[in-house]
Amino acid sequence: MKFTLKIWRQKNTNTAGKFVDYQISDVNSDMSFLEMMDVLNDELVRKGEEPVVFDHDCREGICGMCSMYINGRAHGPKRATTTCQLYMRNFSDGETITIEPWRASSFPVLRDLSVDRSSFDNIIQAGGFISVNTGQAQDANSTPVNKEDADLSMDAAACIGCGACVAACKNASAMLFVSAKVSQFALLPQGQSERSERVLAMVNTMEEEGFGSCTNTGACEAECPKEISISNIARLNRDFLAASIMK
Amino acid sequence: MLDSRIPEGPLEEKWTKHKSSIKLVNPANKRKIDVLVIGTGLAGGSAAATLGELGYNVKVFCFQDSPRRAHSIAAQGGINAAKNYKNDGDSVHRLFYDTIKGGDFRAREANVHRLAEVSVDIIDQCVAQGVPFAREYGGLLDNRSFGGSQVSRTFYARGQTGQQLLLGAYSALERQVGLGNVKQYTRHEMVEIVNIDGKARGIIARNLINGKLEKFFGHAVVLATGGYGNVFFLSTNAMGSNVTASWKAYKKGAFFGNPCFTQIHPTCVPVTGSYQSKLTLMSESLRNDGRVWVPKKKEDCKKRPQDIAEEDRDYYLERKYPSFGNLAPRDIASRAAKEACDDGRGVGVSGLAVYLDFADAINRLGKSVVEARYGNLFDMYEHITNENPYEMPMRIYPAVHYTMGGTWVDYNLMTTVPGLYAIGEANFSDHGANRLGASALMQGLADGYFVLPYTIGNYLADEIFTKPISTDHPAFLEAENEVKDRYNKLISIKGKRTVDDFHKELGKVMWDYCGMARDKEGLEKARELIKQIRKEFWSDVNVPGGVDEMNPELDKAGRVADFIELGELMVVDALNRNESCGGHFRTEYQDAGEAKRNDNDYAYVAAWEFNGIDADPVLHKEELKFENIKLAVRSYK
Numbered sequence: 001m002k003f004t005l006k007i008w009r010q011k012n013t014n015t016a017g018k019f020v021d022y023q024i025s026d027v028n029s030d031m032s033f034l035e036m037m038d039v040l041n042d043e044l045v046r047k048g049e050e051p052v053v054f055d056h057d058c059r060e061g062i063c064g065m066c067s068m069y070i071n072g073r074a075h076g077p078k079r080a081t082t083t084c085q086l087y088m089r090n091f092s093d094g095e096t097i098t099i100e101p102w103r104a105s106s107f108p109v110l111r112d113l114s115v116d117r118s119s120f121d122n123i124i125q126a127g128g129f130i131s132v133n134t135g136q137a138q139d140a141n142s143t144p145v146n147k148e149d150a151d152l153s154m155d156a157a158a159c160i161g162c163g164a165c166v167a168a169c170k171n172a173s174a175m176l177f178v179s180a181k182v183s184q185f186a187l188l189p190q191g192q193s194e195r196s197e198r199v200l201a202m203v204n205t206m207e208e209e210g211f212g213s214c215t216n217t218g219a220c221e222a223e224c225p226k227e228i229s230i231s232n233i234a235r236l237n238r239d240f241l242a243a244s245i246m247k
Numbered sequence: 248m249l250d251s252r253i254p255e256g257p258l259e260e261k262w263t264k265h266k267s268s269i270k271l272v273n274p275a276n277k278r279k280i281d282v283l284v285i286g287t288g289l290a291g292g293s294a295a296a297t298l299g300e301l302g303y304n305v306k307v308f309c310f311q312d313s314p315r316r317a318h319s320i321a322a323q324g325g326i327n328a329a330k331n332y333k334n335d336g337d338s339v340h341r342l343f344y345d346t347i348k349g350g351d352f353r354a355r356e357a358n359v360h361r362l363a364e365v366s367v368d369i370i371d372q373c374v375a376q377g378v379p380f381a382r383e384y385g386g387l388l389d390n391r392s393f394g395g396s397q398v399s400r401t402f403y404a405r406g407q408t409g410q411q412l413l414l415g416a417y418s419a420l421e422r423q424v425g426l427g428n429v430k431q432y433t434r435h436e437m438v439e440i441v442n443i444d445g446k447a448r449g450i451i452a453r454n455l456i457n458g459k460l461e462k463f464f465g466h467a468v469v470l471a472t473g474g475y476g477n478v479f480f481l482s483t484n485a486m487g488s489n490v491t492a493s494w495k496a497y498k499k500g501a502f503f504g505n506p507c508f509t510q511i512h513p514t515c516v517p518v519t520g521s522y523q524s525k526l527t528l529m530s531e532s533l534r535n536d537g538r539v540w541v542p543k544k545k546e547d548c549k550k551r552p553q554d555i556a557e558e559d560r561d562y563y564l565e566r567k568y569p570s571f572g573n574l575a576p577r578d579i580a581s582r583a584a585k586e587a588c589d590d591g592r593g594v595g596v597s598g599l600a601v602y603l604d605f606a607d608a609i610n611r612l613g614k615s616v617v618e619a620r621y622g623n624l625f626d627m628y629e630h631i632t633n634e635n636p637y638e639m640p641m642r643i644y645p646a647v648h649y650t651m652g653g654t655w656v657d658y659n660l661m662t663t664v665p666g667l668y669a670i671g672e673a674n675f676s677d678h679g680a681n682r683l684g685a686s687a688l689m690q691g692l693a694d695g696y697f698v699l700p701y702t703i704g705n706y707l708a709d710e711i712f713t714k715p716i717s718t719d720h721p722a723f724l725e726a727e728n729e730v731k732d733r734y735n736k737l738i739s740i741k742g743k744r745t746v747d748d749f750h751k752e753l754g755k756v757m758w759d760y761c762g763m764a765r766d767k768e769g770l771e772k773a774r775e776l777i778k779q780i781r782k783e784f785w786s787d788v789n790v791p792g793g794v795d796e797m798n799p800e801l802d803k804a805g806r807v808a809d810f811i812e813l814g815e816l817m818v819v820d821a822l823n824r825n826e827s828c829g830g831h832f833r834t835e836y837q838d839a840g841e842a843k844r845n846d847n848d849y850a851y852v853a854a855w856e857f858n859g860i861d862a863d864p865v866l867h868k869e870e871l872k873f874e875n876i877k878l879a880v881r882s883y884k
Contacts, residue, residue: 011796012796012797028519028520028522030519030520030633031520031522032524034524035522035523035524038522038524038747039522042745042747044791045745045789045791045800046745046789048791049791050791050792051791051799051800053797053799055312056486057311057316057318057485057486057487058316058318058320058321058485058486059485059486059524059525059527060321060527060528060627061627061630062320062321062407062410063311063315063316063317063318063320063321063485064313064315064316065311065312065316081630085627085630085631087630087631087633089633110456110797111796111797114797116312116456117312117313118312118313118433120313121313121314121315121421121424121431121433124417124418124421125421125422125424125425126425128418128421129376129377129418129419129421129422130375130376130377130418131422132372132375132376132419133297133300134293134296134297134300134372134419134696134697134700135368135372135697136375137368137371137372137374137375138371138375139371140330140370140371140373140374140375140380140388141330141332141387141388143374144382144385144386144387145382145386146386147382147383147384147386150379150380150381150382150386153377153379154379154381154404154405154411157379157404157411157414158405158407158410160410161313161315184377184379185377188377188379190374190375190376190377191377
């Protein structure tokens with residue numbers, strides 16, 4: 001397979017970036033997308049050019065590090081898939097593939113396709129936890145949890161914090177990310193004592209970090225590699241409203 | 248002989264007694280003490296959070312963009328704990344025994360018993376943090392069985408247990424960051440350790456965003472930097488996983504324990520081509536319901552699996568190990584797969600694969616039950632291979648997965664450098680020559696939540712009068728200059744070969760000669776080859792870009808340079824160990840394919856001391872005393 005790659009190149013946060021075209025041939029359809037990028041980088045280094053910087057680590061779709069905006073879609077064309085789990089068989093031979101970083105002012109570009117997502121850490125620091133110090137826990141089976149709630153909590157907890165929801169949203173809202181963490185704890189008995197404070201603190205921090213508002217377009221859910229449901233956003237909204245009134 | 252500082256007294260009482268005799272640091276003094284934690288996986292994340300809760304000033308470092316990315320996240324199957332919630336006869340002693348036996352009697356009794364004891368606390372802690380473990384309909388926690396064990400003691404969160412445990416530790420850590428007890432440095436890689444007057448006193452870290460070197464003082468330094476499986480280039484580790492922190496520590500006086508003990512995991516997706524960048528593990532939990540087989544006849548190998556009659560299939564694990572069957576431990580299952588493929592009965596295009604078949608499970612349980620148990624793993628397999636495992640058996644092959652070896656530590660998890668600790672996969676301590684499934688998560692969290700936060704107090708209690716040392720101290724400046732010189736050298740070589748070229752070449756040597764089967768001749772050859780690779784690397788590598796900028800190629804070059812040196816040490820260790828045990832299989836020492844241990848001569852931990860780059864390392868032995876367990880041939884038949 002052969003491709004034309006249109007890749008965003010940017011030296012650092014403070015300089016302007018631009019698209020640069022590259023040709024790549026002899027691509028095997030069983031290669032992963034990132035292996036195709038490895039091959040491109042290998043060719044660039046051999047030619048004395050600087051390779052394309054991109055974030056990646058586990059290459060198993062679980063760490064949340066990879067983050068490419070491919071042909072106008074977060075993590076590319078395949079549903080419920082991270083960039084690292086895309087394979088070249090998901091593209092057509094001869095195609096032009098446009099590759100950009102996540103675009104959101106809360107995720108400044110560091111270099112080429114790599115962005116700074118520390119705003120997500122800041123949101124978790126505000127309330128994405130249950131306050132229990134090591135050693136304070138009671139026996140794990142002392143509080144039964146309804147299986148349905150536990151499963152819903154697990155569905156929400158599957159979020160990998162990649163930021164595709166933000167990249168996909170026209171407002172660059174982080175609501176799907178925040179609501180997944182809020183829901184995970186709201187659905188469990190352990191999460192009840194801090195439920196109100198948590199949702200208020202996390203939503204406030206999300207706004208301070210400059211993420212946009214949610215206008216229910218559903219783009220986040222459609223692009224989420226872990227298929228996190230927007231019903232979590234509805235749950236967050238209910239909790240936020242209740243907590244705001246009670247305050 | 249090395250002193251492991253194991254407390255006196257009966258095995259069951261050692262940890263309890265030790266905890267009550269450890270020196271304490273009062274809360275006002277804790278605030279004056281700085282602890283540096285390198286790495287934010289299960290061990291580092293939980294340790295940094297717990298030390299922060301206790302009141303120490305903690306600084307925590309990771310090379311990824313967030314602590315949540317650490318590779319513990321990719322562990323799938325589960326975490327062991329001796330809760331005996333299933334009432335199937337489990338106990339702390341059984342977990343202890345299984346782990347020692349699973350490790351082929353090359354782990355320290357006292358450490359392993361402590362691990363089994365605290366395993367139960369881990370589950371309590373994680374549930375309280377909101378980790379959504381799988382539950383039964385009554386609302387109580389569910390368990391499953393795992394390789395090398397005959398009880399169901401494994402707790403799990405679908406196929407994402409590592410992810411959920413790591414996010415639990417990450418939440419606890421971020422809470423401490425928010426409270427100001429921990430300061431976190433992401434995209435920072437530790438590139439040197441700083442010792443002053445024989446004690447670990449700080450690190451040099453490279454800021455991976457701008458390339459600047461930063462210096463940090465600590466009264467103690469904790470390495471939680473994971474394993475070194477990427478020395479093989481292809482492994483199930485993350486792309487960034489590396490040995491650099493441990494290697495710098497080794498070169499500054501921390502002994503390296505049992506470096507040749509590596510785990511080759513039996514159930515990974517086979518290699519497809521030379522462009523392959525990493526290997527993907529399919530959780531061992533699949534062996535609960537999947538049956539491993541190859542064709543009996545070589546000529547059947549290219550047939551479609553559904554066209555091979557039942558009587559023409561060799562369910563070799565069930566045949567060779569009837570009492571454990573498909574749940575035989577990892578080293579044994581891996582070696583059996585290699586034997587079948589070496590015998591010409593491997594399947595797939597390369598002939599380097601065996602079948603993992605779910606047809607029986609689907610018939611017995613129905614597709615929906617199988618989907619509930621393994622759905623995400625099946626999806627993952629289909630993503631990678633474009634084949635549907637509900638209809639076609641999976642094809643799997645062993646791959647490098649975990650390293651039991653690592654920085655040598657005593658019972659307190661302190662290395663041979665005072666004030667320098669190693670926890671989690673980075674240390675060598677609990678798994679002997681082979682790790683059992685679902686025990687890595689257990690050890691990482693045991694060390695981080697429940698062991699190190701106590702034992703480090705013993706050292707820090709004597710440090711309360713040590714004023715913070717300025718990072719302008721000559722030792723810091725000297726270390727910083729060493730690092731600068733190394734990076735400038737790497738950038739200035741401008742040779743013809745890429746970093747990955749060298750890494751792949753090293754990986755192949757390691758896999759061929761220091762992988763699933765090893766012998767003296769091959770290991771001696773490998774040592775020469777690795778020396779050659781090192782020489783060529785330092786004269787012909789091409790690292791593009793500059794030092795003072797974001798430059799992942801340069802980061803990688805630094806890591807590969809350390810892997811090359813480590814590779815040689817692994818080979819030296821494998822050559823020294825004239826026996827077969829666990830993952831270390833020397834073909835000269837076997838009984839019809841089964842590992843033949845030599846307890847008279849090798850019941851010791853080989854702890855290696857750095858002695859200069861071109862000199863042989865010095866071997867120190869820690870004798871392993873088995874007072875509670877009788878050394879036996881490890882049989883799973």
